[in-house]
Amino acid sequence: MRLGRFIAWLVVGVVALFYVVPMIAMTRFAFQRIPVIKLSLGNVFDKWTVAPLFESFTESEFRSSATLSLMLAVATALLTLVLLVPTMAIAHLRSPRMRRLIELSATLPFVVPAIALVVGFAGTFRETLPILIRSSFGLVPLYVVTALPFTHRTIENGLAALDLRTLVNASRSLGASWTRTMIFVIAPNIRASIATASFLAFTVVLGEFTIASLLLKNTLPLYLAYAQGRNPQGAFAVGIVLIIVSTIFVALSNRLGKVVRA
Amino acid sequence: MTRNIVFSDISKSFGSVNALSHFSLSVDEGELVTLLGPSGCGKSTALRVAAGFEAADSGDVLIGGVSVIASPANKRGIGMVFQNYSLFPHLKISENVEFGMRVRKMSRTSRTARVGELLDLVRLAGVADRYPHQISGGQQQRVALARALAVEPRVLLLDEPLSALDATVRVEVRDEIRRIQRASGIATVFVTHDQDEALAISDRICVMTEGRIEQVGTPVVVYRAPATAFVARFVGKVNDLGVDVVSSTKLRLRGHRFAFEMKPGAAGAGAAGREAQMLIRPEDVRVAAAISTEDSENGIHGVVRTINFGGATTSIDVQVVGTDHFVRVADNTRTMNFQIGDAVIVEFDTERALLI
Amino acid sequence: MASSLGQRTRHLAFLPYAVFLFIFLIWPGLYVFRQALNQSAGERNPMIEAVTGQYRSSFIFSLQLSFISSAIGLVIGSAVAIAIMQLADVRGLRNILVGYSSVAANMGGIPLAFAFLAAFGMQGLATRLLKEINIDIIGWGFKISDFWGIVLVYLYFQIPLMTLVLVPALDGLRRTWAEAAQSLGATVSQYWRFIALPILTPAILGGFLLLVANAFAAYATAYALSSGGSKLVPVQIRFFLQGETITGKSNLGYALAAWMVIITAMLVAGFQVMTRRAERWRQ
Numbered sequence: 001m002r003l004g005r006f007i008a009w010l011v012v013g014v015v016a017l018f019y020v021v022p023m024i025a026m027t028r029f030a031f032q033r034i035p036v037i038k039l040s041l042g043n044v045f046d047k048w049t050v051a052p053l054f055e056s057f058t059e060s061e062f063r064s065s066a067t068l069s070l071m072l073a074v075a076t077a078l079l080t081l082v083l084l085v086p087t088m089a090i091a092h093l094r095s096p097r098m099r100r101l102i103e104l105s106a107t108l109p110f111v112v113p114a115i116a117l118v119v120g121f122a123g124t125f126r127e128t129l130p131i132l133i134r135s136s137f138g139l140v141p142l143y144v145v146t147a148l149p150f151t152h153r154t155i156e157n158g159l160a161a162l163d164l165r166t167l168v169n170a171s172r173s174l175g176a177s178w179t180r181t182m183i184f185v186i187a188p189n190i191r192a193s194i195a196t197a198s199f200l201a202f203t204v205v206l207g208e209f210t211i212a213s214l215l216l217k218n219t220l221p222l223y224l225a226y227a228q229g230r231n232p233q234g235a236f237a238v239g240i241v242l243i244i245v246s247t248i249f250v251a252l253s254n255r256l257g258k259v260v261r262a
Numbered sequence: 263m264t265r266n267i268v269f270s271d272i273s274k275s276f277g278s279v280n281a282l283s284h285f286s287l288s289v290d291e292g293e294l295v296t297l298l299g300p301s302g303c304g305k306s307t308a309l310r311v312a313a314g315f316e317a318a319d320s321g322d323v324l325i326g327g328v329s330v331i332a333s334p335a336n337k338r339g340i341g342m343v344f345q346n347y348s349l350f351p352h353l354k355i356s357e358n359v360e361f362g363m364r365v366r367k368m369s370r371t372s373r374t375a376r377v378g379e380l381l382d383l384v385r386l387a388g389v390a391d392r393y394p395h396q397i398s399g400g401q402q403q404r405v406a407l408a409r410a411l412a413v414e415p416r417v418l419l420l421d422e423p424l425s426a427l428d429a430t431v432r433v434e435v436r437d438e439i440r441r442i443q444r445a446s447g448i449a450t451v452f453v454t455h456d457q458d459e460a461l462a463i464s465d466r467i468c469v470m471t472e473g474r475i476e477q478v479g480t481p482v483v484v485y486r487a488p489a490t491a492f493v494a495r496f497v498g499k500v501n502d503l504g505v506d507v508v509s510s511t512k513l514r515l516r517g518h519r520f521a522f523e524m525k526p527g528a529a530g531a532g533a534a535g536r537e538a539q540m541l542i543r544p545e546d547v548r549v550a551a552a553i554s555t556e557d558s559e560n561g562i563h564g565v566v567r568t569i570n571f572g573g574a575t576t577s578i579d580v581q582v583v584g585t586d587h588f589v590r591v592a593d594n595t596r597t598m599n600f601q602i603g604d605a606v607i608v609e610f611d612t613e614r615a616l617l618i
Numbered sequence: 619m620a621s622s623l624g625q626r627t628r629h630l631a632f633l634p635y636a637v638f639l640f641i642f643l644i645w646p647g648l649y650v651f652r653q654a655l656n657q658s659a660g661e662r663n664p665m666i667e668a669v670t671g672q673y674r675s676s677f678i679f680s681l682q683l684s685f686i687s688s689a690i691g692l693v694i695g696s697a698v699a700i701a702i703m704q705l706a707d708v709r710g711l712r713n714i715l716v717g718y719s720s721v722a723a724n725m726g727g728i729p730l731a732f733a734f735l736a737a738f739g740m741q742g743l744a745t746r747l748l749k750e751i752n753i754d755i756i757g758w759g760f761k762i763s764d765f766w767g768i769v770l771v772y773l774y775f776q777i778p779l780m781t782l783v784l785v786p787a788l789d790g791l792r793r794t795w796a797e798a799a800q801s802l803g804a805t806v807s808q809y810w811r812f813i814a815l816p817i818l819t820p821a822i823l824g825g826f827l828l829l830v831a832n833a834f835a836a837y838a839t840a841y842a843l844s845s846g847g848s849k850l851v852p853v854q855i856r857f858f859l860q861g862e863t864i865t866g867k868s869n870l871g872y873a874l875a876a877w878m879v880i881i882t883a884m885l886v887a888g889f890q891v892m893t894r895r896a897e898r899w900r901q
Contacts, residue, residue, distance in 0.1 A: 004704055018773075019722060023733055025742060029743070030736075090631045110882070112882070115856065116876075121642070141638065207726025214860075225841070228842070236732050239729035239732045242729050243729050336805060350795055350817075351817065362803055366803060406798075
């Protein structure tokens with residue numbers, strides 16, 4: 001047993017190192033103005049500065065891409081909720097068969113990789129509805145599809161934890177319309193799911209590259225790719241911030257996820 | 263080699279908690295002894311120490327006269343049935359039952375034959391090719407029993423095997439276990455917190471609390487002659503009445519005037535005037551219709567407050583007039599012809615009552 | 619209870635969702651297949667051409683990358699999961715490891731590539747540190763943009779993904795089964811051989827398939843690391859269908875995409891089958 005524990009710690013240690021080293025390297029590269037070759041034990045703590053980050057912030061390309069990404073994220077989260085919550089609530093209430101169908105359909109996006117999705121999308125609408133391709137907001141439905149497996153599961157967990165039928169019966173018997181019930185009764189009771197689903201949508205949008213790249217839209221990940229050549233330290237600095245933000249989102253999702261399932 | 267088990271002065275603590283204190287018990291061939299007690303009393307710990315899943319701090323366990331305390335769990339020759347999730351989910355029933363034999367590298371023909379025997383023994387011959395999730399909880403436990411018996415253990419250990427089952431199934435499986443145990447003659451240790459189970463199937467009951475043994479005896483003895491207040495309260499129902507000791511043969515309900523007979527010597531060395539508790543079973547209390555509900559010095563008058571109809575027997579709660587004492591009385595339904603509000607006279611048959 | 623939504627209205631409620639999925643998922647998917655099977659006169663069927671000749675090597679490269687990164691990810695990820703169970707008594711360790719695993723498993727393509735460039739690139743911090751202790755990986759011919767470099771980067775999300783799949787499966791290994799096996803005379807190795815491993819196999823296999831599908835579809839990471847990524851199927855598809863230009867051979871691009879969908883579909887289906895079996899035993 002002693003040996004078993006030792007090996008366990010060894011595995012954990014090595015893997016933790018593997019997880020941490022690239023992050024440290026990226027931070028160092030971004031925020032320390034010393035090239036790796038010139039690095040030595042003597043100057044390890046010198047020339048640290050947050051300047052590269054702010055240099056990036058002042059770039060107009062950064063600001064436009066960050067704004068775009070944020071707007072897309074918000075739109076994706078909203079569209080996801082508007083599409084999923086009423087549909088799934090009704091499925092839960094009325095039709096277990098529909099519920100299972102929706103569950104099945106939510107795993108379909110896994111089957112169609114982003115690259116296939118975007119070329120199919122572009123091909124389909126290039127002639128018929130070019131506005132979908134020209135407008136940056138054409139990305140939103142594709143993002144909703146990409147995030148669907150995760151957002152669906154979150155809302156499914158939230159609805160399953162409720163006694164939905166009783167809630168709706170109570171609300172309707174007190175005279176509320178369906179819309180009212182949806183907004184004022186169901187939604188507040190799956191607050192945690194809604195928040196988690198939104199966080200997941202944000203994480204997906206802020207990290208998505210393939211679709212935006214092929215449709216030539218300047219989102220934050222694309223900015224990063226291009227800025228790497230122009231201003232590597234700045235790009236890496238923004239990358240770090242992005243990782244931190246995504247981490248916070250995922251951590252919050254996990255925390256809320258436990259609440260949802262409780 | 264005899265099939266028996268002896269616990270010799272086992273002690274075990276988890277941190278600051280004494281799970282078992284100087285636990286000693288012997289179970290002979292053919293006997294079914296039940297460890298009975300509330301959660302945390304140490305009954306499961308004792309079983310797990312016998313099985314080898316917990317190491318005792320001190321003491322010994324002997325199976326067939328041989329100390330096994332230093333042997334690992336897979337070499338003790340025990341058969342064990344757990345509370346739930348006993349069966350291996352990915353194996354068919356027949357494969358589950360033959361698992362112990364496979365481990366011992368028995369030939370396929372002998373395995374198959376024995377599996378057939380055992381499934382017949384537990385009356386489940388038809389499910390051999392099914393999977394655990396396809397049969398009911400009661401059936402699963404019977405299969406678990408067959409599996410444990412397959413390797414001809416010297417001792418059978420059952421850790422609350424009925425607790426996870428539905429009430430109706432519980433009685434069926436319980437009777438099966440008893441029948442099979444009698445037929446096979448293996449020394450068996452049965453752990454439960456359900457005193458009905460214990461009373462129904464045991465040769466002897468070992469009542470435990472807080473890591474100690476309170477009493478060991480046949481079900482009749484444990485029920486009718488409880489050695490301590492704990493046993494009296496835990497096994498069966500009991501009235502717990504505050505009394506004053508008037509003399510070495512007389513007691514009086516606290517706050518009441520009538521002094522009634524107590525069996526001689528029960529008042530113990532206690533001086534007259536001391537306060538005590540009398541524990542008396544509902545079936546040892548007699549009631550008769552009374553003319554009035556007036557309190558009297560000549561008897562204990564009471565009013566019927568609730569009636570609990572239990573089919574063959576009925577119990578009633580009688581409030582003693584002028585006090586807060588409630589006495590539960592149980593008897594054949596035929597003799598208990600009372601309505602709520604009736605006046606009655608209460609008499610105690612203190613032959614088997616306990617005074618503490 | 620009187621239903622205030624009639625049958626027809628009930629099904630109407632699913633219409634928006636169904637229409638949405640159809641327009642933005644199913645129709646584009648069908649389009650890809652339609653174009654992929656669209657054969658101009660005199661040319662070979664694009665679906666066949668896509669997996670022969672020079673394009674065959676793309677698929678092989680992509681699949682090799684996926685399988686190898688998944689195989690290594692399976693081994694190390696499982697080791698981490700087992701370690702987590704072994705060290706269950708260390709307070710907070712499980713939460714930290716599982717928590718970070720869910721972060722790392724979702725780590726986006728571009729920032730991850732940056733991180734590895736900064737660590738293991740020619741000018742990388744780890745490269746430099748290793749050199750200090752006389753391990754010259756550059757001298758060995760290691761390049762972050764080549765096959766093994768990309769495998770290394772992929773491991774960053776493959777390992778935690780396997781961990782996340784396996785930890786619940788290990789949780790599901792009831793202690794009772796281990797004790798029952800012991801009481802029946804099994805040794806530790808017999809327990810693992812006859813009980814634990816067979817029960818875990820669907821989860822492990824399913825996890826492996828998930829990892830392969832995950833790696834196979836990945837695009838951004840390889841793109842950011844460039845050169846080595848150009849042999850990957852997703853990058854090849856992009857080359858054929860760049861933006862809105864129509865090269866003469868666009869059908870080939872669609873064929874490549876169609877094959878991607880087919881392969882991924884098989885992997886996901888396999889994963890579903892495995893998961894369902896694992897769930898059944900979780901009762």
